[in-house]
Amino acid sequence: MNDASRTAAQLRQDFDGSFAEAPHGEREAREDFLAIRLAGDAHAVRLADVACLLPLTSLTRLPSPVSELIGIIGFRGAIVPAYDLGALLGYAAQDPPRWLMIAAARPAALAFGAFEGHLRLARGAGAPQPGTEPARRHVRDVLRTPEGVRPVVSIESVLETIETIVQQGFD
Amino acid sequence: MWTFGRKIAIGFAVSFVLLLGIGGVAYRSIDALTKTSYLVTHTHIVLERVAALVSQLKDAETGQRGFVLTGDEAYLEPYQTANGAIAKLLKDLRELTADNPSQQKRLDAAEPLVAAKLAELKKTIELRRQAGLEAAIKFIQTGEGKKSMDDLRRLAEQMELEERDLLKQRADEVEAAAGGARSTIVLGTLFCLVFVSGAGFFLTRSLTAQIAAAVRHVQLSSTELQSAANQQAAGARESATSMTEITTTISELLATSRQIAESAQRVSGVAEQTATAARSGDGTMRLANDSILGIRQQVDLVVNHMLELGKKSQQIGAVLDIVSELAEQTNILAINATIEATGAGDAGKRFGVVADEIRKLADRVAGSTKEVRTLIDDVRGAVNTTVMATETGSKAVDAGSRQFGEVATAFRQIAGLVATTTEAAREIELSTKQQSTAVEQVNLAISNTAQATRETEASSGQTLQTASQLAGLSKELLRLVQPQGAG
Numbered sequence: 001m002n003d004a005s006r007t008a009a010q011l012r013q014d015f016d017g018s019f020a021e022a023p024h025g026e027r028e029a030r031e032d033f034l035a036i037r038l039a040g041d042a043h044a045v046r047l048a049d050v051a052c053l054l055p056l057t058s059l060t061r062l063p064s065p066v067s068e069l070i071g072i073i074g075f076r077g078a079i080v081p082a083y084d085l086g087a088l089l090g091y092a093a094q095d096p097p098r099w100l101m102i103a104a105a106r107p108a109a110l111a112f113g114a115f116e117g118h119l120r121l122a123r124g125a126g127a128p129q130p131g132t133e134p135a136r137r138h139v140r141d142v143l144r145t146p147e148g149v150r151p152v153v154s155i156e157s158v159l160e161t162i163e164t165i166v167q168q169g170f171d
Numbered sequence: 172m173w174t175f176g177r178k179i180a181i182g183f184a185v186s187f188v189l190l191l192g193i194g195g196v197a198y199r200s201i202d203a204l205t206k207t208s209y210l211v212t213h214t215h216i217v218l219e220r221v222a223a224l225v226s227q228l229k230d231a232e233t234g235q236r237g238f239v240l241t242g243d244e245a246y247l248e249p250y251q252t253a254n255g256a257i258a259k260l261l262k263d264l265r266e267l268t269a270d271n272p273s274q275q276k277r278l279d280a281a282e283p284l285v286a287a288k289l290a291e292l293k294k295t296i297e298l299r300r301q302a303g304l305e306a307a308i309k310f311i312q313t314g315e316g317k318k319s320m321d322d323l324r325r326l327a328e329q330m331e332l333e334e335r336d337l338l339k340q341r342a343d344e345v346e347a348a349a350g351g352a353r354s355t356i357v358l359g360t361l362f363c364l365v366f367v368s369g370a371g372f373f374l375t376r377s378l379t380a381q382i383a384a385a386v387r388h389v390q391l392s393s394t395e396l397q398s399a400a401n402q403q404a405a406g407a408r409e410s411a412t413s414m415t416e417i418t419t420t421i422s423e424l425l426a427t428s429r430q431i432a433e434s435a436q437r438v439s440g441v442a443e444q445t446a447t448a449a450r451s452g453d454g455t456m457r458l459a460n461d462s463i464l465g466i467r468q469q470v471d472l473v474v475n476h477m478l479e480l481g482k483k484s485q486q487i488g489a490v491l492d493i494v495s496e497l498a499e500q501t502n503i504l505a506i507n508a509t510i511e512a513t514g515a516g517d518a519g520k521r522f523g524v525v526a527d528e529i530r531k532l533a534d535r536v537a538g539s540t541k542e543v544r545t546l547i548d549d550v551r552g553a554v555n556t557t558v559m560a561t562e563t564g565s566k567a568v569d570a571g572s573r574q575f576g577e578v579a580t581a582f583r584q585i586a587g588l589v590a591t592t593t594e595a596a597r598e599i600e601l602s603t604k605q606q607s608t609a610v611e612q613v614n615l616a617i618s619n620t621a622q623a624t625r626e627t628e629a630s631s632g633q634t635l636q637t638a639s640q641l642a643g644l645s646k647e648l649l650r651l652v653q654p655q656g657a658g
Contacts (some may be wrong), residue, residue, distance in 0.1 A: 004542075011535060018528055032509060048513060053506050104514075118506050118530055 034101065034142060035116035035150065039091040040154040042150045044143050045101065045121065049155035052102040056082075056111055066169040068162070073109055075102055082109040088158055089138060103155050108162060110155070119145065137161075178377060182370040189366060193359035206347045214334045214341070217267050217274075223329045224260045226282075227253035228288060228320065236291040239299045239307045241246050251290065257285060274330055281326045284319050291316040322556030383653045390645035401633035407628035414621035421614045428610050429597070432603040439596035440588055440603030449586040456579040463575050467568040474561045481554040488547050491540055498536035 032047035051077070059082060061071040068087045070081050080102065086094055088110075096110035121143060138157040143150040231253035237246030261282060268274035295316070362488040505526050512523030 006540070014529075015532070032513070047506070047510060050510060051514075052510065053503055055503070061235070104510075117534065118509075120500070120527075 017028040017056065030120050031123045033119040033121065033150075035119050036099070036112045037114040037116060038086045038089060038112055039094045041091075042116070042148065044150045044152045045155060046152065047118070049104050050101045051104040052076075053115070055103070056098055056100045059098065059111075065168070066165055068165060070097075070111060073100065075107070075109065079106060080107045080109045082111050083158075083162055085112045085153070085158065088161055091155065102154050103159055105156060105159055108159060119143065121145070178374055182367075182374050185370065186363060186367050189359060189363045192364065195357055196359065197352055200355070203348040204345055206350075207341045207348065210341050211338060211345075213267065214337050217264065218331055219432045220260055220264050220267060221327050224257060224264065224285075225324065227257045227260060228285070228323060231257070231289065231292055232316070232320065235295055238296055239304065239311070242299060242304070247296065250296070254289060255291065261285065268330075271333075274333060277330050281323060281330075284323045284326065288316060288319040288323060291319060373488045377654050383649060385624065386645050386649045386652060390642060390649065393641040395644055397635060397638035397642060400638045402629055404628060404631035404635055407624055407631045411621065411628050413554045414617060414624050418614065418617050418621055421610060421617050425607060425614055428603055428607040432600055432607055435596050435600035435603050439593055439600055442593040442596050446589040446593055449582055449589050453582040453586060455580060456575060456582050460572065460575045460579060460651050463530035463568060463572045467572060469566065470561060470565045470568050474558060474565055477554055477561055478557045481551060481558060484547055484551045484554055488544070488551065491543055491547055492521060495537065495540040498533050498540055502530055502533035502537060505533050636651050645650045 033044040033045055034050060034053065036043050036045060054075075056073075057059060059071040059073055062069065068083045069081055070084050071082050073082050074080075082100060084097060086097070097113050098114070099115045100109045100111050102109050136151070137153050137159070139151040140154045140157070141152050143152055230249040234250030234253070236248050238244065238250070240246075261278070265275070265278055268278065295307050295310055298310055508526030509530060511524055512519035512526050515522065
């Protein structure tokens, strides 16, 4: 039996066994994160702050005094403004973003470069890491994962910044 | 300019002519003297014959007187002897004086007188015998006999006188001839002496100058010859040395030629073996070429299969892209389902669990897809590598096939060249043997030449010695002909 066959058997066993196990949420408290990359830097976003994750396939660009506003998209029958999350965090212009996340708090889409996966960590895995520089301005804590430390971007803080920028831009 | 020989010849010729003249004069004088001497002798003979005739007549008369007086026959012996001799004497006188007419006349006169005297004597004797003494005396007393005798004596005296005159005349002629001869000899000798002395002086002077010039020339020439002989000897020595070196070199060349001949023979044998091997190699190459063509066809098949495998891998990759896309979309949907389940509160927990399982499954599918993609990429890379390697192999096989063809052609060319080489090696062998023979001949010729050079060297030495001797001889000769100029 080769490795692939063993893997398939393991998958089958895990899949079959999953029906017998208790749900994770009942066993222990866990928190979900989205692992993303902004200008090559690894970041994380709390899944609870996100309403939807979708690939950036169609974007209608608009002329705007707000440079972080890259356009608008149609989402579930509504027009949602899309902002460049990297620009909001102070990164210089990079390659065109390929992913969008819809903020859960208000209808706003945040575009980012790369989606690396879903992380489910024990609640409280994030450690406080406040910062003042632009890249750290919206980071409230960090995640310690086997691959390394990953700053957690506060969507709420980003939305506040967007609101401020928008008001300043239209004033 | 007169030559040395001409001068001497003319000097000797003039001297010879003078001597010949003197000799001729002397010969003529001697001849005249001889003839005169003969004539004197002749005259003496005539005188003797005349005296003998008178004497015989006297003897006959004496015998007649004795017989007449004695009557003894013994006294007639002188008469009888004279009677026989007188006729012969008359005959001799006639012959001896045949060139003298006066004497012939006297003989003509004397012969009757002699006959008369002899007849008187005979008659007296007959009278004595027949008539006795008296008759005989009586007849004698007639004086007939005396008269005849006296006439005969007178004739004899005349003949003798004439002969004496002839003797005197011939003595004068002898004296004159001898005087002329003496004068001629003395004057001629003196003239010859003067001429020979003058000619000798002039010849000596002229010849000395000429000989001295010639001797100087010979001396100069001998010096040049000495120098030339020295150079020739030096050149001959160098030639001899060179010839020795050439002989050594030729010997080495001969040995080398023999070695080359042996090597050419071995090369010929090796070339024949090579030709056989090349023909065998050509056949082997044909078989190998056929094998390579088979390999090439198999490689083409492998390439086609690998290209097909590559296409399938690409198709698998495309399908895997779909699976990957589906896994990603499933993952996104699972995440969004998780979000929705979370938003649904407690009612969504169970849905959240399912969504989480779906997300995990999608993650695993994505992971497996990555692994499959990695494997597919590996397969495609291996296929590409294999195709490239196979194409490279195909090209290598093509190149090998071409090279085998070229090698086969080269083998055929090698076979041809080896045949040519074999022929050339045989020709080289033959040529080298001929060359060895020629070199042996050259060696022999060089040896002969070396011998000739050594002989030339020896000859040059002899020439040098001869030139030195000639120089010394010319110097000595010059000293002989010009003592003052032979410094």
